[in-house]
Amino acid sequence: MSSQSQPITLVVNGQSQTIEADPAQPLLWAIREQLGLTGTKFGCGIAQCGACTVQLNGQPIRSCVTPISAAAGAQVTTIEGLQSDDGALHPLQQAWIDEQVPQCGYCQSGQLMSAAALLSANPSPSDDDINTAMRGNVCRCGMYNRIRRAIHKVADTNGAVAFFDPAAPLSKQETGQDVEVNHG
Amino acid sequence: MGKWSRRAFIAGGVLTGGVLAIGVAIRTGRRTDDLAPLVTKDGETLVNAWVKVHPDNRVTAIVAHSEMGQGVHTALAQMLADEMDADWSLVSAMEAPPEKSYANFALGKGFVLGDADVPSWLVRTVDGAFQHISEAMSLQITGGSASVRTTGVYGLRVAGAAARQMLIECAADRWDVPASELTAENSYIEHAASSRRAPFADFALAAGQLTPSATPTLKKSSEFKIIGQSKPRFDIPGKVNGSTEFGIDAQVPGMQYAAIIHAPVFGATLVSVDTNKALAMAGITEVVELDNAVAVVGSGYWQASQALRALDISWSTTDADALDQDAIFEQFRTDMDATLANGDEAFDKNDGDAVSAIANAAVKVSAEYTVPYLAHACMEPMNATAWEHDGQLEVWTGCQNPLGFRAAVADALDLDFDAVALHNAPMGGGFGRRATPDYAVEAAQIARAAGTPVKLIWSREEDVKQDIYRPAVMSRFEGGLDANGTLVGWDNQYVDKHEPAEAPVVPYAVANTRIHHATSPTHVPFGPWRSVDHSQHGFFTESFVDEMAHAADADPYQFRRSMLEAHPRLLTVLDRAATEANWEVPLPAGKGRGISLQESFGSVVAQVVEVSINKGKVAVDRVVVVSDTGVAVNPDGVTAQMESGVIYGLTAALYGEVNIANGAVEQSNFHDYPMVRMDEAPVIETHIINSDAPWGGAGEPGTPGIAPALANAIFAATGTRIRQLPVSKYDLEYRVTETDEVG
Numbered sequence: 001m002s003s004q005s006q007p008i009t010l011v012v013n014g015q016s017q018t019i020e021a022d023p024a025q026p027l028l029w030a031i032r033e034q035l036g037l038t039g040t041k042f043g044c045g046i047a048q049c050g051a052c053t054v055q056l057n058g059q060p061i062r063s064c065v066t067p068i069s070a071a072a073g074a075q076v077t078t079i080e081g082l083q084s085d086d087g088a089l090h091p092l093q094q095a096w097i098d099e100q101v102p103q104c105g106y107c108q109s110g111q112l113m114s115a116a117a118l119l120s121a122n123p124s125p126s127d128d129d130i131n132t133a134m135r136g137n138v139c140r141c142g143m144y145n146r147i148r149r150a151i152h153k154v155a156d157t158n159g160a161v162a163f164f165d166p167a168a169p170l171s172k173q174e175t176g177q178d179v180e181v182n183h184g
Numbered sequence: 185m186g187k188w189s190r191r192a193f194i195a196g197g198v199l200t201g202g203v204l205a206i207g208v209a210i211r212t213g214r215r216t217d218d219l220a221p222l223v224t225k226d227g228e229t230l231v232n233a234w235v236k237v238h239p240d241n242r243v244t245a246i247v248a249h250s251e252m253g254q255g256v257h258t259a260l261a262q263m264l265a266d267e268m269d270a271d272w273s274l275v276s277a278m279e280a281p282p283e284k285s286y287a288n289f290a291l292g293k294g295f296v297l298g299d300a301d302v303p304s305w306l307v308r309t310v311d312g313a314f315q316h317i318s319e320a321m322s323l324q325i326t327g328g329s330a331s332v333r334t335t336g337v338y339g340l341r342v343a344g345a346a347a348r349q350m351l352i353e354c355a356a357d358r359w360d361v362p363a364s365e366l367t368a369e370n371s372y373i374e375h376a377a378s379s380r381r382a383p384f385a386d387f388a389l390a391a392g393q394l395t396p397s398a399t400p401t402l403k404k405s406s407e408f409k410i411i412g413q414s415k416p417r418f419d420i421p422g423k424v425n426g427s428t429e430f431g432i433d434a435q436v437p438g439m440q441y442a443a444i445i446h447a448p449v450f451g452a453t454l455v456s457v458d459t460n461k462a463l464a465m466a467g468i469t470e471v472v473e474l475d476n477a478v479a480v481v482g483s484g485y486w487q488a489s490q491a492l493r494a495l496d497i498s499w500s501t502t503d504a505d506a507l508d509q510d511a512i513f514e515q516f517r518t519d520m521d522a523t524l525a526n527g528d529e530a531f532d533k534n535d536g537d538a539v540s541a542i543a544n545a546a547v548k549v550s551a552e553y554t555v556p557y558l559a560h561a562c563m564e565p566m567n568a569t570a571w572e573h574d575g576q577l578e579v580w581t582g583c584q585n586p587l588g589f590r591a592a593v594a595d596a597l598d599l600d601f602d603a604v605a606l607h608n609a610p611m612g613g614g615f616g617r618r619a620t621p622d623y624a625v626e627a628a629q630i631a632r633a634a635g636t637p638v639k640l641i642w643s644r645e646e647d648v649k650q651d652i653y654r655p656a657v658m659s660r661f662e663g664g665l666d667a668n669g670t671l672v673g674w675d676n677q678y679v680d681k682h683e684p685a686e687a688p689v690v691p692y693a694v695a696n697t698r699i700h701h702a703t704s705p706t707h708v709p710f711g712p713w714r715s716v717d718h719s720q721h722g723f724f725t726e727s728f729v730d731e732m733a734h735a736a737d738a739d740p741y742q743f744r745r746s747m748l749e750a751h752p753r754l755l756t757v758l759d760r761a762a763t764e765a766n767w768e769v770p771l772p773a774g775k776g777r778g779i780s781l782q783e784s785f786g787s788v789v790a791q792v793v794e795v796s797i798n799k800g801k802v803a804v805d806r807v808v809v810v811s812d813t814g815v816a817v818n819p820d821g822v823t824a825q826m827e828s829g830v831i832y833g834l835t836a837a838l839y840g841e842v843n844i845a846n847g848a849v850e851q852s853n854f855h856d857y858p859m860v861r862m863d864e865a866p867v868i869e870t871h872i873i874n875s876d877a878p879w880g881g882a883g884e885p886g887t888p889g890i891a892p893a894l895a896n897a898i899f900a901a902t903g904t905r906i907r908q909l910p911v912s913k914y915d916l917e918y919r920v921t922e923t924d925e926v927g
C-alpha cells in the first residue's frame with residue numbers, strides 16, 4: 001500500500017487548508033484528526049452506517065471510504081458548516097431541536113448532513129424519498145419517526161413556498177427561479 | 185413518602201460565596217463489587233445527589249448519573265425544581281465528577297462544603313429508600329432504568345423539598361410572619377398579606393445555618409407543575425451542530441492513536457506477534473502486546489488500522505476452538521435435561537402442582553424457544569483516551585460506571601485509586617455495554633507502554649466480535665388447558681438465570697406454575713443488554729401465552745385479560761393498548777396483529793404490533809405502545825425512550841444474531857449484523873398513563889414487549905409461530921398456509 005504523504009488542499013466549510021497526508025487516507029480521519037472537526041463521526045468504516053456523512057459539492061458522501069484525493073479541491077461541508085456564517089441554525093437543526101430528535105446524538109451529524117442534501121435537491125420529499133435518502137444512516141437509538149417528522153416539518157415550512165417571495169418583483173422570480181408563481 | 189428510617193441523611197451548609205448546598209445520601213448497607221473500593225466499611229454511605237442554590241438564584245443539581253441520551257439530567261432537574269418551586273429557566277444539572285468524595289457522604293460533605301460554616305450534621309432519613317437503592321445500586325452506575333426511580337425520587341425530590349422548607353423558614357423568621365403564610369414560586373418566596381417577595385438566594389445564607397428537616401413534605405402528584413411536562417432536554421442543542429464532545433472526540437496535546445485486535449476466541453491469549461512489517465509503516469511508533477490483544481500506535485487512527493493488518497499474530501488454542509452455535513444450544517438442552525433428571529433445578533416459582541395439572545389437562549402445548557447472543561452495537565464504537573503523566577493517569581471516555589472504571593484502571597495498572605482521574609463524556613449509546621471497563625483499561629495500558637497520550641478506538645469489527653453479549657437462552661414450556669380453555673398449568677425451564685430475578689415470572693393467574701432453571705455456562709462473555717433478562721423472557725413468556733390462547737381458541741387479548749384480575753394496573757395498560765390499536769377491527773388477509781404485556785423496572789408496557797407479509801418478508805407497519813411509568817417526569821422523554829426501546833428490540837427481533845463458529849463470533853459489522861433503518865421503521869404511537877404507581881424506569885421497559893408482539897402478529901398473519909429469533913431465519917412465504925403449531 002502506498003503511504004507517501006503529500007500536501008493536499010482541502011476546502012472544508014469554505015476554508016481552504018493544506019495538510020500533509022497519504023492521498024489514500026479516508027477523508028473522515030483528515031477531518032477529525034488533522035482538521036480537528038470532531039462533529040463528523042466514525043461508526044463502521046465501511047459505508048454501512050452514515051455516521052461519517054459529509055457533503056462533497058453538496059452531495060452526501062461517506063467520508064470513511066472516500067479517499068482524501070477524491071475531495072481535493074472540492075467543497076466539503078461538515079456539520080460544523082451547516083449553520084450559516086452568522087451562526088443561525090439551518091432550518092433542519094432547528095427542527096431537530098423542536099422535535100427533540102437526538103437521543104445519544106452520535107448519529108445525528110450524519111443524519112443532518114444527509115437530510116440537508118435531500119432537501120436541497122428535493123424541497124418537498126415524500127415518505128419514500130425520505131426512505132431512500134435516509135436509509136444509509138443508522139440511528140441505533142431508533143429516532144427514525146422523529147427524523148422523518150423533522151424533515152417533513154422543514155419541507156412544509158420551506159418547501160415550495162420558499163421559492164415564492166411576494167415582495168419581490170414577479171419578473172425577478174420568474175427569471176431567478178424557474179417556477180410557476182401563482183398569485184391566486 | 186410516609187415514614188422515615190435511619191437509612192439516609194440529609195444535610196445542608198453554606199459554601200464560600202453564599203451558595204447553599206444540600207446533600208442527600210443513602211446508606212447502601214452492603215458492599216458490592218463495583219462499589220467496594222468506595223466504601224471502607226459496611227454500611228458506609230454513598231451520596232445520592234447534591235443541590236446548590238447560587239447567589240444569583242440559579243439552582244444546580246449534581247447527580248452521579250451519566251447521560252447517554254436518555255435525558256436523565258433533564259428529568260432529574262425537573263424533579264428537583266418541582267419540589268423546590270424553582271424557576272425552571274434557572275435550573276440545570278451536571279454530572280458529578282467521579283470522585284470518591286462525591287460518592288461517599290462523609291467525604292462529600294468535606295468536598296462540597298469545604299471550610300464552609302456547617303451546622304451540626306444530623307443523621308436523618310429518607311424512608312424505605314434503602315431497599316430500592318440497595319437493589320438498584322444505581323448510585324454511580326447508570327443502568328437498570330434506575331436514575332429517576334432512585335436518585336430522582338429519593339435524592340432530588342427530597343433535597344428540593346428540604347431546601348424549599350428551609351428557605352421558607354428563614355423568610356418567616358426574617359419577615360416575622362408565620363411560615364404557613366408563605367408560598368414559594370418560581371424561585372421566589374412570597375408573603376401575599378404584606379406583598380413581600382424575595383428571591384431564594386436572599387435566604388441561602390441563613391438557610392445554611394439550619395438543620396434540614398428530616399421529613400420534608402413532598403408534593404402530591406396533583407401538585408406537580410414541572411414534573412409531568414415535556415421540558416426540552418438540556419443535551420439536545422449540542423447534538424445538532426456537532427459540538428457535543430463524546431469520548432471519541434477527546435483531544436489531548438501530543439496524542440497518538442491506537443487500533444486494536446483481540447484474540448478472536450474468548451479466553452485465548454497472545455502467543456507471539458511479528459511486528460516488523462507494521463513498524464516499518466509510515467507513522468507507526470509502537471506495537472503494544474496485551475494479554476489477549478495487540479494494539480498498534482501511530483500518528484493517526486487510519487495509519488494504525490492499516491498497520492494492524494500487517495501484523496502476523498499467533499493466539500493460544502483453547503477448549504472452545506471447535507465450538508459452534510449449534511453445539512452451544514445442544515449443550516443447553518443436555519444440561520436442562522440433566523438438571524431435571526437429577527432434580528438439581530433452582531426454582532423461581534413452584535405454586536401448586538404444574539406437572540400433574542399439565543398431565544391431566546384437556547389440551548397440552550409444549551414448545552422450545554431460543555434466542556441468540558446479541559451485541560450492543562452502540563453507535564459510538566468503544567474508545568478511550570489515556571495519558572500517564574506526573575504520577576497520575578488520566579482517562580477520557582464515556583461510560584455508565586465512572587467510579588468502577590477508575591477502580592478497574594487503578595487495579596490493572598497497579599495505581600492508587602486517587603492516581604487515576606476519569607473525565608466522563610456523553611455516550612454515543614450505552615445499552616449496558618459501557619458498564620464494563622475493558623476498553624478504558626486497555627487504553628491506559630497502551631498509553632503507559634507508549635509513553636504518550638493515546639486514543640484507542642475499537643473498530644466496529646472489534647466492537648461486534650469482542651462485546652459483553654446478551655446471553656443466548658433456551659427456554660422450554662409446557663402448558664395445559666382444562667376443558668373450558670382455562671390455563672391450569674404453566675411449566676417453564678430455561679438456562680442461566682441473571683438479572684432481574686423476576687424476569688421469567690408471568691403476572692397471569694395460573695393455579696399451577698413451575699418456573700425453574702438450569703445452569704449451562706459457556707465461554708462467551710455476557711453482561712447487561714438493554715432490559716437485561718426481560719428482553720429474552722419477555723419474548724418467551726408473551727409468545728407462549730399467545731400459543732396457549734390460540735390453543736384455547738381464545739382471542740389473545742381477552743385470554744390475557746381473563747387472568748389479570750389481581751393486577752388492575754396491568755389490565756388498564758393492556759386494555760388501553762387494545763383500544764388504541766383498534767384490536768377488535770379485523771385486518772385484511774396478509775396482515776396480522778399481535779399483543780404483548782410486560783412489567784419491568786417498575787413500569788408496565790403493552791404493545792400492539794401490526795405486520796404485513798409480502799413475498800415472504802415481514803413489514804412492521806405500526807406499533808402502539810402504552811406505557812405506565814407511574815409518573816412520566818418528562819412525557820416526551822418517556823415517549824422517545826419507548827420509540828427507542830421499540831426500535832432497539834425490533835432490530836434484535838428481526839435481525840439480531842451473534843453466532844459462534846469455531847469459538848469466535850461470526851458477525852463483524854452492520855452488513856452482517858444489520859439494523860432496522862428508516863425504511864423499515866414502523867410508525868410508533870406512544871400513549872402514556874400516569875397511574876401514580878411508584879416511579880418506574882423508561883429507558884428499558886420499551887424493549888421486552890416488541891419481539892413477542894411482533895412474533896404474535898406474524899402468527900396471526902401467517903400461522904407460523906416464531907420460536908427462534910431472529911425472525912429473518914424464517915421464510916414466511918412458504919409457511920403462510922402451514923399451521924404446524926400447538927399440538
Ligand code: FES
Pocket residue numbers: 041042043044045046047048049050051052053062063064065
Ligand atoms: S463510518 Fe462511514 S458509513 Fe459508517
Ligand code: FES
Pocket residue numbers: 102103104105106107108138139140141142143253563612613
Ligand atoms: S441518536 Fe443515538 S444513534 Fe441516533
